[in-house]
Amino acid sequence: MTRWKRFILLLAVIGPGIITANVDNDAGGITTYSMAGAHFGYSLLWTLIPITIALIVVQEMSARMGAITGKGLAELIRENYGVKVTFWLMLFLFITDLGNTAAEFAGWAASNEIFGLNKYVSVPIGAFIVWLLVVKGSYRVVEKIFLVFCVVYLVYIPAAILAKPDWTDVALQTIKPSFHFNTPYVVMLIGVVGTTIAPWMQFYIQSSIVEKGIRKEQYWASRIDVIVGCFLTDIVAFFIIVACGATLFKAGLHIDTADAAARSLAPLAGRYASLLFAFGLANASLFSASILPLATAYYICEGMGWEAGVSKTFKDAPQFMWLYTILIAIGSLIVLIPNSPLIAIMWISQVINGVMLPFVLIFMLMLINSKDLMEKYTNSRTFNVIAWVTTTVMIALTMLFVATMFL
Amino acid sequence: MPFFAGEIFVSDVQNKPVLDQTGEEIGKLKDIIVAGGDPFPAVTALVVASVRTAYVIPWDMINLFNKRVISVNVTRSSLMPSAPAPNDILICRDILDKQIVDINGAKLVRVNDLELGDVKGRLCLVASDIGFRGILRRMGMEARGERLFSLFRYKVPHKLIGWHYLQTMEPKLTKLTLTVSRQKVARIHPADLAEIISEVSQKERSALFGSMDVETAAEALHELEPKVQVGIIDDMSKEQASDILEQMPPDEAADVLGDLPEAKAQELINLMEKEEAEDVQELLEHEEDTAGGIMTTEYLAFPPDMTVEEAIKELRLEAPNVETVYYLYILDNEEHICGVLSLKNLILASPEAKLRDIMTTPVKALSLDAAEKDVAEFVSKYNLLAVPVVDETMAMRGIVTVDDVVDFLLPPASRKKRMRR
Numbered sequence: 141m142t143r144w145k146r147f148i149l150l151l152a153v154i155g156p157g158i159i160t161a162n163v164d165n166d167a168g169g170i171t172t173y174s175m176a177g178a179h180f181g182y183s184l185l186w187t188l189i190p191i192t193i194a195l196i197v198v199q200e201m202s203a204r205m206g207a208i209t210g211k212g213l214a215e216l217i218r219e220n221y222g223v224k225v226t227f228w229l230m231l232f233l234f235i236t237d238l239g240n241t242a243a244e245f246a247g248w249a250a251s252n253e254i255f256g257l258n259k260y261v262s263v264p265i266g267a268f269i270v271w272l273l274v275v276k277g278s279y280r281v282v283e284k285i286f287l288v289f290c291v292v293y294l295v296y297i298p299a300a301i302l303a304k305p306d307w308t309d310v311a312l313q314t315i316k317p318s319f320h321f322n323t324p325y326v327v328m329l330i331g332v333v334g335t336t337i338a339p340w341m342q343f344y345i346q347s348s349i350v351e352k353g354i355r356k357e358q359y360w361a362s363r364i365d366v367i368v369g370c371f372l373t374d375i376v377a378f379f380i381i382v383a384c385g386a387t388l389f390k391a392g393l394h395i396d397t398a399d400a401a402a403r404s405l406a407p408l409a410g411r412y413a414s415l416l417f418a419f420g421l422a423n424a425s426l427f428s429a430s431i432l433p434l435a436t437a438y439y440i441c442e443g444m445g446w447e448a449g450v451s452k453t454f455k456d457a458p459q460f461m462w463l464y465t466i467l468i469a470i471g472s473l474i475v476l477i478p479n480s481p482l483i484a485i486m487w488i489s490q491v492i493n494g495v496m497l498p499f500v501l502i503f504m505l506m507l508i509n510s511k512d513l514m515e516k517y518t519n520s521r522t523f524n525v526i527a528w529v530t531t532t533v534m535i536a537l538t539m540l541f542v543a544t545m546f547l
Numbered sequence: 548m549p550f551f552a553g554e555i556f557v558s559d560v561q562n563k564p565v566l567d568q569t570g571e572e573i574g575k576l577k578d579i580i581v582a583g584g585d586p587f588p589a590v591t592a593l594v595v596a597s598v599r600t601a602y603v604i605p606w607d608m609i610n611l612f613n614k615r616v617i618s619v620n621v622t623r624s625s626l627m628p629s630a631p632a633p634n635d636i637l638i639c640r641d642i643l644d645k646q647i648v649d650i651n652g653a654k655l656v657r658v659n660d661l662e663l664g665d666v667k668g669r670l671c672l673v674a675s676d677i678g679f680r681g682i683l684r685r686m687g688m689e690a691r692g693e694r695l696f697s698l699f700r701y702k703v704p705h706k707l708i709g710w711h712y713l714q715t716m717e718p719k720l721t722k723l724t725l726t727v728s729r730q731k732v733a734r735i736h737p738a739d740l741a742e743i744i745s746e747v748s749q750k751e752r753s754a755l756f757g758s759m760d761v762e763t764a765a766e767a768l769h770e771l772e773p774k775v776q777v778g779i780i781d782d783m784s785k786e787q788a789s790d791i792l793e794q795m796p797p798d799e800a801a802d803v804l805g806d807l808p809e810a811k812a813q814e815l816i817n818l819m820e821k822e823e824a825e826d827v828q829e830l831l832e833h834e835e836d837t838a839g840g841i842m843t844t845e846y847l848a849f850p851p852d853m854t855v856e857e858a859i860k861e862l863r864l865e866a867p868n869v870e871t872v873y874y875l876y877i878l879d880n881e882e883h884i885c886g887v888l889s890l891k892n893l894i895l896a897s898p899e900a901k902l903r904d905i906m907t908t909p910v911k912a913l914s915l916d917a918a919e920k921d922v923a924e925f926v927s928k929y930n931l932l933a934v935p936v937v938d939e940t941m942a943m944r945g946i947v948t949v950d951d952v953v954d955f956l957l958p959p960a961s962r963k964k965r966m967r968r
Contacts, residue, residue, distance in 0.1 A: 210748025219644050227686060355778055
């Protein structure tokens with residue numbers, strides 16, 4: 141293949157990896173990184189390097205399974221471990237994704253309030269846009285829109301530059317691991333790492349690789365897609381931490397939410413930095429609010445054997461469409477109903493997320509090492525060691541993260 | 548003879564203890580081996596496993612087989628540990644939870660449970676449960692689930708599909724029951740078949756294509772998206788691929804070959820019958836989005852001096868090999884179009900009339916390099932089912948049929964929908 145042809149193919153294949161990795165920086169992710177920067181300056185920047193590696197290792201396996209088997213993760217779990225396991229897994233994942241969707245709409249509402257838009261206006265509009273996208277769009281169109289969402293994440297770069305950080309200090313702290321033995325620091329560290337890999341991401345990337353029809357001959361291009369995606373995601377995370385570290389940390393401000401971070405940026409780094417930050421949050425929230433319900437509806441249908449697909453009608457794929465609609469409707473209603481237990485719902489969903497992760501990762505490792513399914517594309521011995529170490533560390537940290545939520 | 552009665556769901560017997568003659572437990576029922584049958588696969592053996600050992604127990608050693616008791620007519624000590632042969636079909640491993648083609652509904656369904664039943668005194672695989680009830684039963688919650696749903700006044704329906712209306716995509720099973728498979732698959736409309744093919748994995752695709760006869764395969768392939776077509780051709784043996792390509796109309800075959808890497812395409816053309824290969828080769832030389840690229844070289848051509856009677860006789864011979872019979876083109880010795888005749892006019896004319904005297908002139912024709920858009924406008928303007936395509940010397944080279952134009956006219960979304968889930 142000529143270089144030019146390879147490049148064209150790469151462009152055609154790109155999408156699933158970048159999109160999935162970027163959703164990692166959702167409303168919750170941005171909040172965590174903002175808090176990490178605001179409370180601990182640049183001292184958590186070094187964690188982004190191991191986080192990127194972990195993300196690549198796990199995402200790559202899912203993408204590879206999709207390209208080689210032509211089946212989604214839920215489908216593979218169903219076919220190899222039976223309906224019972226699949227059913228419970230799907231049920232719990234539905235609950236956590238419902239909580240997460242509500243969190244995304246909360247982020248959307250909060251960021252819109254910075255622009256002076258009331259949540260009773262912004263949330264219904266956001267929910268409707270998101271719903272329309274999948275009900276009326278085709279996969280190609282939807283993917284293009286998602287990729288545009290991914291590009292908008294780059295607003296965090298100018299936001300960080302406007303904050304005028306000390307770049308030598310930033311560079312130094314990125315490559316030099318530091319560790320502080322105090323509870324808030326450890327809790328933050330666990331939070332930053334523990335939220336990196338969520339079960340639904342693995343399902344989503346694999347399904348979208350399958351939906352795109354990527355075959356084993358094109359897999360090399362998908363691998364690049366995954367790696368580029370993971371880097372982009374963590375570059376964005378990097379600039380969020382830098383923006384908050386250079387301003388809020390220096391000023392000693394304490395924040396608990398991403399929109400509070402955006403507001404506090406205004407007097408310290410200027411109005412534009414603040415607006416860019418808020419705009420980034422709005423983008424991330426709406427983006428994740430469309431992908432999360434989509435991913436959930438997809439893998440539940442896959443696992444249960446119901447018809448699924450973007451651009452299908454309510455008549456063709458009733459379960460898929462209703463799951464998608466219900467997730468968006470309930471997710472946005474939770475935000476709109478006064479005194480609804482949003483915090484409690486998010487809390488429960490985070491806990492279930494953490495508890496489900498080990499199961500999903502271990503299923504993945506078992507499936508990817510099955511010669512029947514993967515032929516010669518199983519993990520190499522070295523990769524298996526890396527994958528098991530990553531998985532174990534991620535499981536341990538996620539468990540610790542869950543444990544900290546009970547503190 | 549083993550004693551069994553009525554219908555038994557696999558979920559009801561899976562993991563049930565299997566007892567020997569003396570009532571001692573041999574192990575749990577893990578799987579059931581079936582052999583290809585027409586139309587129902589019959590149970591040939593049971594796979595029983597305890598913690599340490601596994602046994603394959605032939606069906607004629609079974610004494611009782613029902614929901615409550617499964618027993619063997621020998622003692623445990625007389626059994627030798629054994630494992631299924633590589634080609635055995637194990638219904639829990641190979642069929643349960645897998646996707647399967649529902650022939651009547653022409654769609655993919657997932658096997659939630661399987662039903663065994665009596666067919667002429669043999670226990671056979673008779674039906675698949677594809678409904679939610681099957682899922683509930685597998686989870687051991689059928690009764691509880693039903694009670695729960697009855698609170699919402701919803702009755703969980705039975706969705707059983709007879710095995711003879713199903714087609715598996717398990718390579719072993721399709722190979723074993725090839726004639727049955729061919730008959731089943733041929734009953735699905737090629738367009739529906741194409742939709743199913745585009746939704747399954749590469750391995751399942753190959754199995755499905757392997758279980759089709761050449762005509763069905765050619766029709767289904769023709770309906771698929773170029774990207775999927777290329778993938779399928781790539782997976783096939785070269786001989787199988789060239790057989791299928793021969794069977795397709797030359798314009799469709801040329802489309803498929805045009806999307807393949809050049810070396811591969813040439814190799815396949817060389818394997819095709821000479822006549823078909825020449826047609827395809829010629830079509831491949833034209834740009835893909837011009838009249839020359841979308842036309843087919845198969846059309847009806849007659850000399851001007853033929854009588855209507857002779858033409859009709861000739862038509863009967865030629866018609867099976869061409870896509871469109873609605874227009875007869877009247878060509879002179881140099882292949883120039885002198886006129887055109889619709890099938891209707893031919894039939895209505897008196898048998899002695901010469902074609903020259905009843906044909907319509909002049910003929911509206913397109914040049915080889917006419918853009919796709921112009922072809923579409925032309926077809927719509929003159930309300931034609933097919934348009935002749937001529938070269939610089941005005942010699943006839945082929946026709947573009949309306950079905951190829953429709954694909955172009957549709958908005959991209961609905962054109963592509965077929966390959967997307």
